[in-house]
Amino acid sequence: MTATAERKPAGGRKIAPRVDMPCQPAKERIRNFEEVALGYTQQMATEEAKRCLQCKNPKCVKGCPVEVPIRDFIGQLAKGDLEGAYRTIKSTNSLPGVCGRVCPQENQCEGACVLNAKGQPVAIGRLERYVADTYMALDACEHLSAKLTCPAVDPELRVACIGSGPASLTVAGYLSSRGIKVTVFEALHEVGGVLVYGIPEFRLPKSAIVEKEVQALRTQEVDFVTNWVGGRTFSVEDLFAEGYRAVFIGVGAGLPRFLGIPGENLTGVFSANEYLTRVNLGRAYAFPDYDTPVYQGRDVTVYGGGNVAMDAARTALRLGAESVRIVYRRTRDELPARHEELEHAEEEGVILELLANPVAFHGDEAGRLTGVTLQRMRLGEPDASGRRSPVPVEGDTYELPTDLAVIAVGTRPNPILLEATPQLKLSRRGYIEVDEETGETSMPNVFAGGDIVTGAATVILAMGAGRRAAKEIRRRLQGGA
Amino acid sequence: MPCKILEKERLIPGQTSKLVIDAPHIAKKAQPGNFVILRVCEKGERIPLTIADADPERGTITIVYLVMGKSTALLETLDAGDSILDLCGPLGKPTHIEKAGTVICVGGGTGIAAMHHIAKGHHKAGNHVVAVIGARSKDLLLFYDELSSFCPEVLVSTDDGSFGHKGLVTDLLRQRLETDKSVSEVVAVGPVPMMAAVAKTTEPFGVKTTVSLNSIMVDGIGMCGACRVSVGGETRFACVDGPEFDGHKVDFNELRQRLAAFKPQEKASYDHHCKCTCAGEK
Numbered sequence: 208m209t210a211t212a213e214r215k216p217a218g219g220r221k222i223a224p225r226v227d228m229p230c231q232p233a234k235e236r237i238r239n240f241e242e243v244a245l246g247y248t249q250q251m252a253t254e255e256a257k258r259c260l261q262c263k264n265p266k267c268v269k270g271c272p273v274e275v276p277i278r279d280f281i282g283q284l285a286k287g288d289l290e291g292a293y294r295t296i297k298s299t300n301s302l303p304g305v306c307g308r309v310c311p312q313e314n315q316c317e318g319a320c321v322l323n324a325k326g327q328p329v330a331i332g333r334l335e336r337y338v339a340d341t342y343m344a345l346d347a348c349e350h351l352s353a354k355l356t357c358p359a360v361d362p363e364l365r366v367a368c369i370g371s372g373p374a375s376l377t378v379a380g381y382l383s384s385r386g387i388k389v390t391v392f393e394a395l396h397e398v399g400g401v402l403v404y405g406i407p408e409f410r411l412p413k414s415a416i417v418e419k420e421v422q423a424l425r426t427q428e429v430d431f432v433t434n435w436v437g438g439r440t441f442s443v444e445d446l447f448a449e450g451y452r453a454v455f456i457g458v459g460a461g462l463p464r465f466l467g468i469p470g471e472n473l474t475g476v477f478s479a480n481e482y483l484t485r486v487n488l489g490r491a492y493a494f495p496d497y498d499t500p501v502y503q504g505r506d507v508t509v510y511g512g513g514n515v516a517m518d519a520a521r522t523a524l525r526l527g528a529e530s531v532r533i534v535y536r537r538t539r540d541e542l543p544a545r546h547e548e549l550e551h552a553e554e555e556g557v558i559l560e561l562l563a564n565p566v567a568f569h570g571d572e573a574g575r576l577t578g579v580t581l582q583r584m585r586l587g588e589p590d591a592s593g594r595r596s597p598v599p600v601e602g603d604t605y606e607l608p609t610d611l612a613v614i615a616v617g618t619r620p621n622p623i624l625l626e627a628t629p630q631l632k633l634s635r636r637g638y639i640e641v642d643e644e645t646g647e648t649s650m651p652n653v654f655a656g657g658d659i660v661t662g663a664a665t666v667i668l669a670m671g672a673g674r675r676a677a678k679e680i681r682r683r684l685q686g687g688a
Numbered sequence: 689m690p691c692k693i694l695e696k697e698r699l700i701p702g703q704t705s706k707l708v709i710d711a712p713h714i715a716k717k718a719q720p721g722n723f724v725i726l727r728v729c730e731k732g733e734r735i736p737l738t739i740a741d742a743d744p745e746r747g748t749i750t751i752v753y754l755v756m757g758k759s760t761a762l763l764e765t766l767d768a769g770d771s772i773l774d775l776c777g778p779l780g781k782p783t784h785i786e787k788a789g790t791v792i793c794v795g796g797g798t799g800i801a802a803m804h805h806i807a808k809g810h811h812k813a814g815n816h817v818v819a820v821i822g823a824r825s826k827d828l829l830l831f832y833d834e835l836s837s838f839c840p841e842v843l844v845s846t847d848d849g850s851f852g853h854k855g856l857v858t859d860l861l862r863q864r865l866e867t868d869k870s871v872s873e874v875v876a877v878g879p880v881p882m883m884a885a886v887a888k889t890t891e892p893f894g895v896k897t898t899v900s901l902n903s904i905m906v907d908g909i910g911m912c913g914a915c916r917v918s919v920g921g922e923t924r925f926a927c928v929d930g931p932e933f934d935g936h937k938v939d940f941n942e943l944r945q946r947l948a949a950f951k952p953q954e955k956a957s958y959d960h961h962c963k964c965t966c967a968g969e970k
C-alpha cells in the first residue's frame with residue numbers, strides 16, 4: 208500500500224502503538240464460556256481513538272460494507288461524545304455491539320485504514336464495540352430512545368420477515384423505526400439466527416448483547432413468533448393472504464456440508480452446526496442442568512479453517528478435550544478465519560494440522576469413531592484466480608487417533624422454504640436470486656438477503672442486504688425516496 | 689408460543705400417554721407422516737414426536753409418547769391445562785399417499801399411534817387398509833379401537849398370546865403377503881428392529897416398503913445433520929428428506945448405532961432428573 212496519511216501527526220511524531228484489548232488469560236478462559244475479550248476501558252478507548260488521523264478522505268469507510276461513518280464516530284469518541292458516536296454508528300449499522308465483535312475488520316475497515324502503511328491500523332472494531340457496550344450499559348432505555356423520534360407504528364403497514372438472523376433483524380429495525388409493523392417468524396425457539404445457535408457465548412454473549420438488541424426491537428413493536436417454520440407452518444402466500452404487504456426472506460444457509468468420505472456417519476462425527484447448536488442453543492455446556500447433551504471428546508479433530516472451525520475447536524477445549532486439532536488443507540496464511548480468532552485459538556492450545564486432508568474415518572465394533580486417515584497436501588501452482596490450490600502428496604497418508612470429529616467445511620441452502628416456494632427463482636448454486644439494487648426476488652414484493660442469497664458470508668453483509676431491501680420496502684409502502 | 693394441553697389420557701400408566709394439544713396453526717397443515725419438535729421447559733431438550741392425529745376444525749393435534757428418559761418423563765409430569773413451552777411443526781415430508789389398492793400398515797409399540805395417522809390417510813385416499821399391530825401383551829396394545837373404526841381389517845399379534853396371534857407382526861405380515869397378491873405397499877412404524885424385520889420380510893415379495901425413521905434430531909429443519917441416515921448408500925437427513933424412506937434401502941445397523949450415541953449422557957440426565965424431583969425440586 209502506498210497511501211500516505213493526509214494529515215501528518217503533529218510534529219511528525221511517531222504514531223503510538225495500537226492499544227491492546229484486555230482478555231481473560233488463556234489458562235483460565237479455556238475452563239469457562241465467558242467472553243474472552245473484555246473490551247476497552249474508557250481510558251484505553253480514548254487513547255486509541257486519538258490515534259485516528261481524521262483523514263479528509265477516510266479509506267476505512269470505503270472498506271466498510273455498510274459505510275459506517277467511522278472517522279466521524281471516532282472523532283466524537285475522542286472528544287468524549289459517546290452518545291454522538293453511538294448515533295453516528297447506528298445511522299448505518301443497527302447491530303454495533305455484534306459487529307464490533309465479529310466482523311473480519313482486518314479485511315474491511317481496518318484493512319483499509321491508512322495507518323497500515325505506518326504499522327498498525329486504528330482498532331476500529333474495538334472502538335465500535337466500546338461505544339455500543341458503554342452506551343447500552345449507561346442507559347438501557349435511552350438505547351431504545353429512537354422511540355422519541357420514531358413515528359407511531361401503523362398497524363396496517365405490515366411486513367413479515369422469515370428467519371431472525373442479522374439480515375432480518377436489520378430489516379425489522381429499519382422498518383419499525385419508520386412506522387412499519389414488522390413480524391419476524393423464526394423456526395427455532397430462540398431469536399437471532401447464527402448469532403444465537405452458531406457463534407459461541409465466549410465470543411458473543413447471548414444475553415448481554417444479542418438479547419438486548421432483540422429487546423430493543425420489541426419495544427419498537429416488532430413481534431417475534433418463534434417455532435414457526437416458513438414452508439411448513441406457513442407459506443409465503445399465506446402471509447400475503449393474512450395482509451402482509453411485503454415479505455423478507457432471511458433464512459440463512461444452514462444445511463451443513465459433509466466431506467463425503469467413508470466412516471462419516473460413525474457416532475462421534477458431527478457437523479459444526481450440530482456441535483455448536485447443542486452447546487449454544489441447547490446450552491449443553493451446562494448439562495445436565497440443561498437437558499441437551501453433547502458428545503464428550505478427548506482427542507478432537509476439526510475440519511475446515513474458517514470462523515466456524517475455530518469456534519468448534521475452542522468449544523471442544525472448553526468442554527474438556529485433551530487435544531484439539533484443526534485439520535486444514537492449506538497453510539496458515541490461507542486460513543480464512545478472523546485473525547483474532549486464530550490467535551486466540553492458538554493461545555488456548557488449539558493445534559493446527561496444516562496441509563492435511565481427511566480421507567477416511569475409522570470406528571470400532573459399536574460404530575464409534577476411533578481415528579482418521581489424513582492425506583498430506585502441498586500447495587500447487589496458482590490457478591486462474593491466483594490462489595494456490597492444495598494437491599495431495601502422492602502416497603503420503605498418516606493416521607491420527609480421534610474420538611470426536613467436527614466438520615466445518617461450509618453449508619448449503621436450506622431446502623424447506625425453497626421447496627415449498629417453487630416460484631422463487633434460484634441461482635445455479637441453489638441460492639435465491641435477487642435484484643441487486645432492491646433485493647427483490649422473482650416474486651413481487653418478496654425480498655431476500657443474507658446467506659440465503661450469497662451463500663455463507665458475514666454478519667455485516669447480511670445486514671447490508673437487509674438494509675437495502677428494507678429501504679425499498681419502505682419506499683413502496685410509504686412512497687417518497 | 690406455548691401450546692395448551694387440552695386432554696391427557698394415560699394409555700399405559702407410567703409408560704405411554706396421549707396428549708391432545710391446542711395448536712391450530714399446526715393442525716391446519718399437518719399431514720400423515722409429519723412430526724413436531726417440542727421442548728417442555730426452558731432448560732429442556734428439543735425432541736421429535738409424530739403427529740398421531742390432527743383435527744383442523746378443532747385446531748388440535750394428538751401425540752402419543754413412550755416415557756424413555758428425561759424429556760419424555762418431564763412431558764409426563766404435565767396434565768390437561770398445562771402448556772408445552774415450544775411446539776414446532778408440522779415437520780418432515782408427508783407420507784406419499786395415492787390410491788393404490790391394498791396397503792398394509794404395520795405398527796409396533798408406540799409406533800402404532802404414529803402409524804394411525806398414515807393409515808387414516810391411506811383410508812381417506814380410498815385404499816383398502818390392513819392394519820397389523822403388535823405389542824408384548826394385550827394391556828400394552830395401543831389404538832386398537834381407533835384403527836378398528838376405519839380399517840376393514842386389524843390383525844393383532846402379542847408376544848404372550850394374550851390377544852390375537854402369539855408371535856410377531858412379521859408372522860402375520862408374511863402370511864398375508866403369501867396369500868394376497870393385491871398388496872401394493874407396506875408401511876411400518878415402530879422400533880428399529882421391527883422396521884428392519886418388516887423390510888426383510890417384504891423384500892422377497894418385492895412389495896414397496898416404507899419405514900418411518902426415528903433418528904436423533906436437534907433442530908428438525910435440516911440445519912444440523914444429527915438425523916442423517918444412509919439410504920441406498922447415500923446420506924439423507926431424516927427431518928427434511930424423510931422421516932419416511934424405502935425400507936429396502938435403509939442401513940438399519942447404522943441407525944441403531946447412531947441412536948445409541950448419547951446413551952451415557954441420557955442416563956446421567958435421567959438420574960439427575962430423578963434426583964431433583966425426589967428432592968422436591970423441579
Ligand SMILES: Cc1cc2nc3c(=O)[nH]c(=O)nc-3n(C[C@H](O)[C@H](O)[C@H](O)COP(=O)(O)OP(=O)(O)OC[C@H]3O[C@@H](n4cnc5c(N)ncnc54)[C@H](O)[C@@H]3O)c2cc1C
Binds near residue numbers: 372518624663
Ligand atoms: C459458527 C459460526 C461462526 C461465524 N462467525 C462469524 C464471524 O465471526 N463474523 C462474521 O461476520 N460472520 C460469522 N459467521 C457468519 C454469519 O453468522 C452469517 O453470515 C450470518 O449470520 C448470516 O445472517 P442471515 O441473517 O443471512 O442468516 P442466519 O444468521 O443464518 O439466520 C437465519 C435464521 O433463519 C431461520 N430459518 C431457517 N429456515 C427457516 C424457515 N424455513 N422458517 C423460519 N425461519 C427459518 C434459522 O433458524 C435462523 O435462525 C459465522 C457463522 C457460523 C455458523
Ligand SMILES: Cc1cc2nc3c(=O)[nH]c(=O)nc-3n(C[C@H](O)[C@H](O)[C@H](O)COP(=O)(O)OP(=O)(O)OC[C@H]3O[C@@H](n4cnc5c(N)ncnc54)[C@H](O)[C@@H]3O)c2cc1C
Binds near residue numbers: 753754798
Ligand atoms: C421423527 C420422529 C418421530 C418420533 N415419534 C415418536 C412418537 O410418536 N412417540 C414416541 O414415544 N417417540 C417418538 N420418537 C422418539 C422420541 O423422540 C424419543 O423417544 C425421545 O426423544 C426420547 O427422549 P428422552 O429424553 O425421554 O429420552 P432419552 O433418555 O434422552 O433417550 C432415549 C432414546 O431416545 C432416542 N432419542 C434421544 N434424544 C432424541 C432426540 N433428540 N431425537 C430423537 N431421538 C432421541 C435415543 O435413541 C435414545 O437412546 C420419534 C423420533 C423421531 C425422530
Ligand code: SF4
Binds near residue numbers: 278328
Ligand atoms: S480509522 Fe484510519 S483510515 Fe479511518 S479516518 Fe482514522 S486513520 Fe483514517
Ligand code: FES
Binds near residue numbers: 912927
Ligand atoms: S435434525 Fe438437524 S438436520 Fe435433521
